[in-house]
Amino acid sequence: MSDSRPIAFFGEVMLRLSPPGRELLLQTNALQIHVGGAEANVATGLACLGHAARMVSAVADNQLGHAVIRELRGRGVDTSTIAAEPGRLGLYFLQPGAGLRASEVVYDRAHSVFADRPAAAWDWDKALDGCQRLHLSGITPAIGPNSADAAIAAAEAAGARGIPVSFDGNYRARLWEAWDSDPRTVLTQLIGHADVLFGNHRDISLLLGTHFSGDGADRRREAAEAAFAAFPKLQLIASTARHVDDADSHRIAARVDTRAEGYQTPELLVAGIVDRLGAGDAFATGVLHGLLEGGDAQATAQAGLAMTALKHSLPGDASLFTRADLAAFTEGGMDVRR
Numbered sequence: 080m081s082d083s084r085p086i087a088f089f090g091e092v093m094l095r096l097s098p099p100g101r102e103l104l105l106q107t108n109a110l111q112i113h114v115g116g117a118e119a120n121v122a123t124g125l126a127c128l129g130h131a132a133r134m135v136s137a138v139a140d141n142q143l144g145h146a147v148i149r150e151l152r153g154r155g156v157d158t159s160t161i162a163a164e165p166g167r168l169g170l171y172f173l174q175p176g177a178g179l180r181a182s183e184v185v186y187d188r189a190h191s192v193f194a195d196r197p198a199a200a201w202d203w204d205k206a207l208d209g210c211q212r213l214h215l216s217g218i219t220p221a222i223g224p225n226s227a228d229a230a231i232a233a234a235e236a237a238g239a240r241g242i243p244v245s246f247d248g249n250y251r252a253r254l255w256e257a258w259d260s261d262p263r264t265v266l267t268q269l270i271g272h273a274d275v276l277f278g279n280h281r282d283i284s285l286l287l288g289t290h291f292s293g294d295g296a297d298r299r300r301e302a303a304e305a306a307f308a309a310f311p312k313l314q315l316i317a318s319t320a321r322h323v324d325d326a327d328s329h330r331i332a333a334r335v336d337t338r339a340e341g342y343q344t345p346e347l348l349v350a351g352i353v354d355r356l357g358a359g360d361a362f363a364t365g366v367l368h369g370l371l372e373g374g375d376a377q378a379t380a381q382a383g384l385a386m387t388a389l390k391h392s393l394p395g396d397a398s399l400f401t402r403a404d405l406a407a408f409t410e411g412g413m414d415v416r417r
């Protein structure tokens with residue numbers, strides 16, 4: 080039996096606006112709307128797999144914010160710790176890639192309710208009450224000084240209560256560059272609280288200022304060992320290796336390193352991609368699911384790979400797959416099930 084206590088997710092929830100097909104953003108006169116936000120995506124993914132997930136956030140007290148809360152609640156996420164306050168909801172525009180044209184994201188989230196909320200306004204006693212884990216990502220501290228302080232306060236509050244923290248690096252250059260930020264110091268501080276880190280050898284290299292000279296899996300193991308040495312609380316590092324052939328076809332392997340062992344799955348061809356956004360969050364969902372089920376490095380990496388592969392087939396940011404979907408994927412056989 081896995082732990083039934085909720086996992087708390089702290090981060091901004093937004094709306095994503097994107098053209099229906101492969102059109103350019105303003106070539107179209109219609110935009111599709113999806114709820115997005117890295118931490119909310121993982122919360123949704125885990126809720127759909129039957130785990131208790133609690134979203135800690137703040138949205139606009141208007142139709143948009145209320146719709147976001149309704150959507151998350153409808154997907155089984157506990158929304159009782161989402162504040163609705165006067166102000167604006169963060170948005171982002173996605174122009175999906177096609178062929179050799181890459182996808183583009185335009186953020187429109189400055190001065191959102193979440194970004195402008197003072198760090199002292201968050202109630203960590205309520206947010207973390209009864210939780211088994213807190214999940215954070217590198218997006219929250221990138222949003223601006225209030226949310227950087229709030230992310231650190233969240234990690235410290237979890238630490239003070241003995242609640243483990245998982246951290247997804249999710250480096251967003253465009254957010255960090257928009258203000259007078261110091262990503263390395265802030266991210267180092269946050270990862271210092273984490274027992275689970277989602278990040279690859281490049282993220283670790285940037286954090287530690289170390290160059291890892293090996294190749295492939297060896298380089299990832301070398302980077303993981305350096306991170307374990309630098310961050311005493313860290314117990315597990317998970318990453319994907321993604322080769323982009325074109326917008327519709329990627330080859331992906333999943334890797335999990337613990338202090339004792341490293342396991343990397345064979346590369347999986349993910350072709351016919353419908354929507355790549357949220358695939359990293361689906362990977363985190365799978366890895367956390369694997370951990371909650373008591374899996375070892377191999378089982379955890381395989382669950383991460385399965386969830387990320389499935390997400391590429393689904394429009395929208397969040398992974399909505401159930402345990403039955405995961406089992407069907409693992410059994411194989413891609414023809415119609417009837």
Ligand SMILES: O=C(O)C(=O)C[C@H](O)[C@H](O)COP(=O)(O)O
Nearest residue numbers: 115116117356357358359360396
């Ligand atoms: O960029 C942000 O700030 C967001 O939170 C929007 C998206 O929901 C995530 O970025 C998806 O992240 P990936 O799973 O890495 O594709």
